[in-house]
Amino acid sequence: MQPKEAMDWYRGRPHHIQYKWHEGFVAWVFHRITGLLLILYLFLHEWVISTLQNPETFQKTMEAVENPIFKLLEVGLWLVASYHAINGLRVVLVNFAGAAERENYQGNVWIFWVIFAIVFVAGAIPMLMHL
Amino acid sequence: MMYMRGFIDRYQGSGKGGDLSWLLQRVSGVALLILLLGHFFIEHFAGVPVDYQHVAARLASPLWKAFDLTFVVFALYHGINGIFMNIEDYVHSGWRVFWKGFFWVVGVLYLVLAAITILPFKG
Numbered sequence: 724m725q726p727k728e729a730m731d732w733y734r735g736r737p738h739h740i741q742y743k744w745h746e747g748f749v750a751w752v753f754h755r756i757t758g759l760l761l762i763l764y765l766f767l768h769e770w771v772i773s774t775l776q777n778p779e780t781f782q783k784t785m786e787a788v789e790n791p792i793f794k795l796l797e798v799g800l801w802l803v804a805s806y807h808a809i810n811g812l813r814v815v816l817v818n819f820a821g822a823a824e825r826e827n828y829q830g831n832v833w834i835f836w837v838i839f840a841i842v843f844v845a846g847a848i849p850m851l852m853h854l
Numbered sequence: 855m856m857y858m859r860g861f862i863d864r865y866q867g868s869g870k871g872g873d874l875s876w877l878l879q880r881v882s883g884v885a886l887l888i889l890l891l892g893h894f895f896i897e898h899f900a901g902v903p904v905d906y907q908h909v910a911a912r913l914a915s916p917l918w919k920a921f922d923l924t925f926v927v928f929a930l931y932h933g934i935n936g937i938f939m940n941i942e943d944y945v946h947s948g949w950r951v952f953w954k955g956f957f958w959v960v961g962v963l964y965l966v967l968a969a970i971t972i973l974p975f976k977g
Binding site: 755758759761762765766769770772773775776778781782785804808811812814815818819 | 880883884887890904905906909910926929930933934936937940960964967968970971974
């Protein structure tokens with residue numbers, strides 16, 4: 724039930740719904756963004772790997788991806804994929820193991836973001852070292 | 855004709871359908887995590903370079919054919935179902951049916967492309 728002042732403030736103004744920022748919402752937004760990026764990556768990857776139908780085209784493909792720009796993009800891919808995977812695990816825990824129940828909720832998003840950061844850095848370091 | 859209502863509801867994005875997709879997103883997501891680790895391991899950490907010769911040798915085996923195709927099926931399902939979720943959330947006009955149909959076709963075409971690429975390798 725909104726307090727009277729809030730109702731008065733809205734009177735005559737265009738209605739504008741604003742969701743209050745909280746970490747669960749931010750986690751969801753990034754899950755959606757990374758998901759869309761990943762399916763676009765899948766489409767690209769499948770198209771590239773389809774050059775496997777012919778030894779010469781595949782070799783040209785493998786030579787083309789030796790370019791350092793792709794090595795850098797792969798780190799970006801790892802960032803996107805590891806975020807989506809770790810947050811996805813959190814979603815499964817919330818859906819099936821009650822991770823968002825009031826007693827358990829406190830900080831589940833932050834915990835997973837820390838895990839994500841560790842996983843990402845752990846994978847990125849060897850990738851960057853082999854650039 | 856009431857059974858048609860359920861079918862149409864699904865495509866019009868109502869609350870009457872989608873519980874199976876909800877569950878399959880979770881199941882395919884976890885499955886993809888495992889399959890991805892396997893895929894990444896065999897491509898990049900098995901001690902062989904990624905060239906035609908080695909990939910062709912791996913894909914000659916029916917076991918690896920099955921693994922790769924399973925991976926593709928789960929990935930296409932999970933990804934395109936995710937696109938469907940976005941379409942349902944952001945497209946409310948009749949275009950929703952068009953875009954869902956479009957990505958259905960895209961998914962089938964990519965599945966066919968994967969099969970064409972993976973299946974022909976012989977031992």
